[in-house]
Amino acid sequence: MTEDGEEMHALVERLYPLCRSITGDGVRATLDIVGEYIPLQVHEVPTGTQVLDWTVPQEWNIRDAYIADTTGRRVVDFAKSSLHVLGYSVPVSATMPLAELREHLHTLPDHPSWVPYRTSYYKPEWGFCLAQETLDALPDGEYEVRIDSTLADGHLTYAEHVVPGQVPDEVIVSCHVCHPSLANDNLAGIAVATFLARALARETPYYTYRFIYAPGTIGAITWLARNAERIDRVKHGLVLACAGDRGQLTYKRSRRGDAEIDRVLRHVLATSERPHHVAEFTPYGYDERQFCSPGFDLGVGSLSRTPYARYPEYHTSADNPDFVSPEAMADTLAVCREAFTVLDRNRRYLNLSPYGEPQLGRRGLYDSLGGRSDAKQAEMAMLWVLNLSDGEHSLLDVAERSGLPFDTVAATAGALHGAGLIKA
Amino acid sequence: MTEDGEEMHALVERLYPLCRSITGDGVRATLDIVGEYIPLQVHEVPTGTQVLDWTVPQEWNIRDAYIADTTGRRVVDFAKSSLHVLGYSVPVSATMPLAELREHLHTLPDHPSWVPYRTSYYKPEWGFCLAQETLDALPDGEYEVRIDSTLADGHLTYAEHVVPGQVPDEVIVSCHVCHPSLANDNLAGIAVATFLARALARETPYYTYRFIYAPGTIGAITWLARNAERIDRVKHGLVLACAGDRGQLTYKRSRRGDAEIDRVLRHVLATSERPHHVAEFTPYGYDERQFCSPGFDLGVGSLSRTPYARYPEYHTSADNPDFVSPEAMADTLAVCREAFTVLDRNRRYLNLSPYGEPQLGRRGLYDSLGGRSDAKQAEMAMLWVLNLSDGEHSLLDVAERSGLPFDTVAATAGALHGAGLIKA
């Protein structure tokens, strides 16, 4: 897992310089790199396409941007950080005094060395983001301002990767790919999703797992609009965001609050040694907002480490690759894998011999239990599975009510199923 | 509001000397005075009328009553306090030794200077209530005893005041008018109800508010018996009693326990800065007993300050106008008004664009939000209202689940309704 952590961190570092936005070549370049790890199906949706209540906007691309002083020195340079330009800035090429320029400048006075991240997707504006220190050091005078961007009809780009399962019922894993040079938000989420997909692809999971790499809000809305006929197949889902900082894990419940994914994540976190927090649903955050809108109301939760806006580095240049750690990403990945293992094995069984206990000894089930202490736990698990397998209780219910490890319960159910005592 | 408090206290002082009972001219005089503040429809129900399981009793009136010593000095005088006569005393005119008289005397040995309040509505008796100190000072000897009362066929009197609303669905506000010279129980309730009615009449509330001034038990039973066909219209209700003492507010839930009125009062009290107590329903107390009998089971709770029998002054001459304060009555009134404001605005809406979030920016809804910090709260409120408006959740649900002020939620729902995004 440490190796995965290092590889995920390397992926974050590689993706970091790219200037992503809700459309444009930065997203495409990002998906190209992810595509080196797992095969991606890339979708291009034309500007103007109606998607639910929204319309796909014009595509934004940017080649260069800077503020230069009268000597031609670039005092703010897009080439150094994609954060320096207000996202979706309209093009500009002008010379103006600092006083006038100030109205287009964004800084963080409380963190004078950090550059903020700002966008204006739906209101045509231009602007620069820079450190307060940089601004303070600028003498009055004339500055050359140039943003070489294009806002024109084009496409919105998103990608999917599917790990086929034993059943067509789907689990979706979604991460947003629209943020520029920000490591935790959401390169860490992209990296964890990618390595999760790669790990799942090594086995044939029970569910079909669909990974969605899409720009926030408009991307999820576009995916939902284009997959209306497939939505009923989506049984569970997880939005990955802020997945790499050193804080404890936070699981945010789906709107339903007690969807199976909610119960699985709660169980996995509660039975692990990890400090963690389980938060109630709110209609603010990442794309769980769309998946959990009342018309869809999908069982989709969200896994983060420190949630958005709860750390000072959020949406600033301080959210850089140093802010995320290989260990933290490996830990997030481990929890995802454990949760999906539980989800995949969680079933409701029906005891075929529900009147009294079946005679387990006669079927050699006691003998099949191995060592003495394990045997006792497995015997308890057998009794619990048999007792609660009335079609109402899942194996997770059994694990929670009995206090036995889910793994023991699931293995025991497998043995009982093999002996013909229960059916799925 | 301070002005209201002073006026309510003045009303209490004016009503205080009257000798009210479950029937009789004291009730009529009380309603005459209340009628100076708000128009009342007065109902007179003849003795003998069958009302549910009960029968309207004979009407009781009293003109004079006293105990006089052999010198003719009145040692106990009804003219000084209506409490001095056992309620519904039959007439008496006799001379008897103190030893014999004692069997008809009621005192409070633990509070020797207080006069108790006692009645015998359904068992013909006569008696006097007096301070233990007064009794102790009486020398043995003969006393003249006289109660100039009439118990005869007549009427039971109650009154209603209706504030018409936008819908015929009703909220009833009920207070008992049968207690003689007791300020907290229930002149304060009468005063708060009256000023509440006057305040509501200044606007057109959503619900129709019906104020009921009736004697306890038999009055509520009479009202219920005579309004059988209207009961289905009663959606919510509040019984006001002990509304003026300096103790903290107590809301007693309806029998249902989670009726909308229960949730509204709990919310208003919980989100206010007030210390308060929310009590479970019991079938003892004031007229919630009748409204919450199992055949009706109305959503009617009860608002008090210190509940009946929980203060030593209860049902004694110490429950006088000094025992209630303008500030306490103003506070009770304020909570009622706040609660009815919430109740009136509480709706279930249906999100008309429930698939994904609607694009709020396009509709100018973000721009409509005013100042920056308010705007953020209003944006959250929009997302919450949209997310929970599935026909199942009320605005109060939204406020409680989101932690946002009800007022913000309701205003936001108004804006969304105006934009055509939700419907009632």
Place this chain on the structure above:
Amino acid sequence: MTEDGEEMHALVERLYPLCRSITGDGVRATLDIVGEYIPLQVHEVPTGTQVLDWTVPQEWNIRDAYIADTTGRRVVDFAKSSLHVLGYSVPVSATMPLAELREHLHTLPDHPSWVPYRTSYYKPEWGFCLAQETLDALPDGEYEVRIDSTLADGHLTYAEHVVPGQVPDEVIVSCHVCHPSLANDNLAGIAVATFLARALARETPYYTYRFIYAPGTIGAITWLARNAERIDRVKHGLVLACAGDRGQLTYKRSRRGDAEIDRVLRHVLATSERPHHVAEFTPYGYDERQFCSPGFDLGVGSLSRTPYARYPEYHTSADNPDFVSPEAMADTLAVCREAFTVLDRNRRYLNLSPYGEPQLGRRGLYDSLGGRSDAKQAEMAMLWVLNLSDGEHSLLDVAERSGLPFDTVAATAGALHGAGLIKA
């Protein structure tokens, strides 16, 4: 009750020496003695009978067993304790060195003076149980080993005692009779059941009470198999085990968790002064495992003092008659009787005058209430019973919600029923 305690202890002492097992003459001798206290219907079920998923095994009987040294001295002797032989041991008659014999010896190294209790019902084996001290004192050398047992077609024996009630609906009380010389597990349970039956027979209870004396697991399964058509009559039940040690009482809920028996036991224990524990259901323990298997899912809980395996003496020679006390058995009996009194009186009534309160005074109900303080409690009980008698709430609900004693509530309901105000 002290007398009952002493008599129950005498019964335990009398039953103690017998070698019980899941079949055989030890069970018959036990039932013969119980039959001196209450009439028993004894059932004999032939070997090979199919009972649910099981088959009645061969019958086991034992006449003698010992380990003798070369001098002929019996170093382990079945005549001294029925625990010395592995239950269901096949016969053996041999001479062997201690090293070889050791494989058939069971001891408790942690309690060197205690003899363990071991069985091998379904796997043919022979063995001896002895104190570690005894084993340590044995010199190497040859030993004569003899078990004079028979394992042959025969019968499984169980017994029933029925106390007829006013209705055919049944309460079952079950205790296992298969353990040899162990006092708490389960001679105390047998004794309490027997004296409970005797006490119930002195009155005509509401329910019909059926007492089942059967070997654990296979006996309960046999009873269930042979009473398939009667199961629907079983409304409640209690398994009695470990009923005599000096620890606090433990009630283990039925699988349903909130069956009426669960609520009754919880109420009786909670309102008594006794320290106690209410445990959740687990599918391990005594015959509640069978009664609460998902196909039956009966409302059967289990009452113990210290639960099985929670005391070191469990399944050892230290669980002897000194380990159980007359006082503890009397206390268990008292709780059973109190619980069945509540169960028998617990009804749902319907208020026939549900609109408003009925006029209680007119019916003389206030006068019927006796002393002043009782009268107040009885008045409250009347109001509670009337208010909650909507067909949904039982008298136990009324007692729990009102905080009034069940006995007061039930007596009050009787008075209201007598006055025609409620019907069952």
